[in-house]
Amino acid sequence: MRLGKRWWVPWAFLALPLAMYAIWVIAPIVESMVFAFTKQDSIMYGARFIGLRNFARLFSDPTFFLALRNNLAWLILFVLLPVPLGLFIAMLFNNSYGGNKLYKTLFYLPMTLSFTVIGTIWAWIYHPDFGALNSLLRGVGLPGLTRQWLGDKRYMTFALIAVGIWRQVPYVMILYLAGLNGVPPELVEASMVDGASWLQRLRHVVLPLLAPATVVAMTISVIDSLRAFDIVYVMTNTKARAAEVLASFMYSSAFHYSDYGYGSAIAVIQFLITFGFIIFYISRTFRSEIEQ
């Protein structure tokens, strides 16, 4: 667009937002990258340059690999489950029956809750003695399946991921519903007249049309899975390290063990993993505009 002719006018409008962003977001990113090469026991003073030693230490730290593995589980399950579930539910809701709006509103509710609230509530679902999950398993005659969901190292991460998915599905569904809005109903109808089965219609008509929504839903889910922190912090209090993910590992290294250089190194690894997905998301988002 072309408003003013003087070159500095847009910069005058950008000055305050850019300055604030530079101070609180951009400069810290650069600073963290520098800290990753230092040893520092006090947050304010005494950084010593130690080269790549933090990274060398990371690669021989079992907790790091545990966090990495847990993050991978978060990532895979966050794509594998909420995306198809969200699509399925969006298709279910994609009509104008009476009461549709009310159902949707109820279904969205988890998205408005903070993870502190969610974690508090789910801790009771998982309570070994009178939690809803174990009561249910006993009630349907499967007492052999009851577990110490938040007490057993093997199940902890999956118990936490389930909570994350509970909140993620409504969000993915919103993205798909918006995508379905753009699908011309005639196309779906035409394939119905052809006698295509529900599955064929999904595969050959709906899914290709929803491809952009799927890409957004997947990318956002991946980025969210790599940022998982609140649920882990609230539900395990980061004491039980078995459920540690990179974000919580960074937090405990820096703020519990005062190992700030090491914490920064973890943050940098987390950043590098996320970076590729961010680039992908941005290029997708802006591609349509560049083509214009």
Added chain:
Amino acid sequence: MAEAVRRLRVGTPRVTFYVVCTLLVAVWLIPLVIAVFTSLKSMDEIMSSKVMWAVPRVWAFENFVRVWAEVGMSRYVLNTLIITIPSVVGTLLISSLGAFALAFYRFRLNRAVLVVFVAGMLIPFQMLMIPVFRFSDSLRIINTFPGVILFHVAFQLGFCTFFLRNFMRQIPYSLLEAPRIDGASDFTIFVRIILPLCVSSMAALAVLEFTWIWNDLLWSLVLLQSDALKPVTLGLANMQGEFISNYNLTAAGSLIAASIPLVFFLAFQRYFIEGLTVGAVKG
């Protein structure tokens, strides 16, 4: 016949829709139902029945009073409001300036600036924690409300600028030409023409931002240490430690913490959904 055509269009048969949706919503909301019931039981009842999803025999509304007054939930809620309201207002106003520049001016770094804003909002928070703590400490705004508020304003600029810039680009340029010919300054055009047109999209953004900042845990954890300043999310997390076995009080506390975003969501649901799909990003 008309009915048949309609059914074709919508896909899912009516009966299937009602059965599946009822089941789905019922299962999805079990955790919330358990929270509501637990918050209204006495501890004796919880320990004796051991069935968390049972309807309370005696409705103990006093749990809410206790949590509000004795446990100090009122203070935490007030702190959250003190943090959230200025953060939302600040980030909306400041981001609208940047969005205006990116939407209406053609200059060489336009796209680069936009990419920086969008990329910044997606990075892991852990990259910012230590430097933001240090910076706040050296400015002596650590452990103060302005410290947290300024951070929220700055960080949320990424999403808000992106969101508002996308909206402003849909405003027809012809609306700006008349005042331009009349000799109005750029700033006058921004305040008199653009901002009034952005009211509805800023409302959508405000609803989203309010929910996100209200629900923030991490930044209060890093930037606020004194108990007197803690927001409701952090207060609740502490409460879990202190009142670990008082399930009814923690449940009542959770519901108080959830209530304001919930009311906001129910009142402005349309805006909330619009906001999420336009930006397709969330916190």
